[in-house]
Amino acid sequence: MAMPPVLALTTGEPAGIGPELAVMLAAGAPAAGTPDRRVVAVGDPGLLAERAAMTGHAVEPVECRPDEPLPPPMAGQLPVWPVPLRAPSRPGVLDPRNADYVLETLDVAVRACRDSRAAGMVTAPLHKGVILEAGHAGFTGHTEYLRDACGVDEVVMLLATGQALHAREASWAGGPHLRVALATTHLPLREVSAAITPERLERILTILAADLKRWFGVASPRIAVCGLNPHAGEGGHLGREELEVITPTLERLRNEGLTLDGPLPADTLFTPRHLAGVDAVLAMYHDQGLPVLKYAGFGRAANITLGLPLVRTSVDHGTALDLAGSGRADLGSLQVAVALAAEMAQRA
Ligand SMILES: NC(=O)C1=CN([C@@H]2O[C@H](COP(=O)(O)OP(=O)(O)OC[C@H]3O[C@@H](n4cnc5c(N)ncnc54)[C@H](O)[C@@H]3O)[C@@H](O)[C@H]2O)C=CC1
Numbered sequence: 001m002a003m004p005p006v007l008a009l010t011t012g013e014p015a016g017i018g019p020e021l022a023v024m025l026a027a028g029a030p031a032a033g034t035p036d037r038r039v040v041a042v043g044d045p046g047l048l049a050e051r052a053a054m055t056g057h058a059v060e061p062v063e064c065r066p067d068e069p070l071p072p073p074m075a076g077q078l079p080v081w082p083v084p085l086r087a088p089s090r091p092g093v094l095d096p097r098n099a100d101y102v103l104e105t106l107d108v109a110v111r112a113c114r115d116s117r118a119a120g121m122v123t124a125p126l127h128k129g130v131i132l133e134a135g136h137a138g139f140t141g142h143t144e145y146l147r148d149a150c151g152v153d154e155v156v157m158l159l160a161t162g163q164a165l166h167a168r169e170a171s172w173a174g175g176p177h178l179r180v181a182l183a184t185t186h187l188p189l190r191e192v193s194a195a196i197t198p199e200r201l202e203r204i205l206t207i208l209a210a211d212l213k214r215w216f217g218v219a220s221p222r223i224a225v226c227g228l229n230p231h232a233g234e235g236g237h238l239g240r241e242e243l244e245v246i247t248p249t250l251e252r253l254r255n256e257g258l259t260l261d262g263p264l265p266a267d268t269l270f271t272p273r274h275l276a277g278v279d280a281v282l283a284m285y286h287d288q289g290l291p292v293l294k295y296a297g298f299g300r301a302a303n304i305t306l307g308l309p310l311v312r313t314s315v316d317h318g319t320a321l322d323l324a325g326s327g328r329a330d331l332g333s334l335q336v337a338v339a340l341a342a343e344m345a346q347r348a
């Protein structure tokens with residue numbers, strides 16, 4: 001039987017803002033221009049009902065079976081594929097007993113995507129620290145968890161904001177319309193240099209170029225690559241990774257047909273002269289690229305995992321434990337992430 005094209009929204013860390021954002025999404029009208037995809041929350045229906053009441057939203061979670069079509073849409077109802085909390089959850093108070101709950105919501109969504117019961121998954125934020133505390137050694141985030149769950153060798157974290165969220169041909173032409181990808185994701189800074197290998201850069205750039213074409217319709221992507229060191233190494237005086245690893249790798253990939261600028265000093269790459277005509281920037285590490293992206297569009301950006309055999313988008317923020325239960329969290333990034341997943345699902 002043909003299934004309705006739904007997006008699975010994992011509701012994330014139960015003590016964070018994810019559950020109330022799911023409720024707020026169900027309470028509001030779809031963002032303008034969003035392709036018609038229904039959202040089914042993945043999480044504990046009781047938790048969602050409690051957060052709806054706490055934040056003053058008249059939203060009723062309706063339990064549905066993941067292997068059956070959703071009931072007809074009704075205003076004020078939020079369909080839920082149920083996953084039971086392992087322990088009661090209070091806003092702002094982390095409990096390692098719920099780590100398995102959070103991971104199970106991801107497993108349910110991945111299975112639904114792989115079985116074509118969902119057109120894609122959108123993830124509300126989880127708390128990496130509490131999952132590690134619960135004993136899931138090596139857990140570093142959705143991106144790496146989904147890589148392993150899908151059995152692929154490499155994935156790429158890309159954040160986008162503004163017009164750069166949408167499939168189009170035109171490259172950067174001014175304004176806060178950025179796509180920023182990362183060569184390394186959740187690594188301590190002291191381990192970044194060793195992780196910047198020719199093999200990793202080649203895998204990341206190959207996926208990035210292919211998925212800019214696939215998901216964003218960029219026919220011949222041009223990617224600007226940051227150096228690792230100040231002034232891209234200052235000719236080897238401030239670090240040798242550019243000379244020994246990054247430059248030769250870019251050279252080899254150019255010979256294979258990729259259009260790559262750099263390595264460029266990261267402090268000047270994010271200026272109009274260097275961004276003009278660029279389709280994405282590759283930063284070497286998390287806090288080299290993401291502060292710029294978040295300055296340009298925090299709350300209106302989405303995170304996309306490239307290289308997966310399924311559509312996954314996410315919010316640009318974390319669990320915001322300080323806001324959980326208050327109803328004051330900004331819904332903007334989740335709306336953007338849902339709209340982008342719906343758009344990507346049309347191209348899948
Ligand atoms: N997609 C995901 O699952 C992500 C998870 N995280 C995780 O979240 C946890 C907390 O991370 P932090 O660095 O504290 O970042 P955070 O994004 O949770 O909070 C940073 C600041 O932004 C504010 N903020 C965040 N989201 C907001 C929203 N929707 N509306 C209004 N204000 C908002 C918070 O109140 C706080 O002041 C960490 O465990 C981190 O790993 C962080 C980023 C993404």
Ligand SMILES: NCC(=O)COP(=O)(O)O
Nearest residue numbers: 140141142143144303314
């Ligand atoms: N800063 C982005 C981030 O931490 C997102 O991580 P992930 O859980 O989506 O892998």
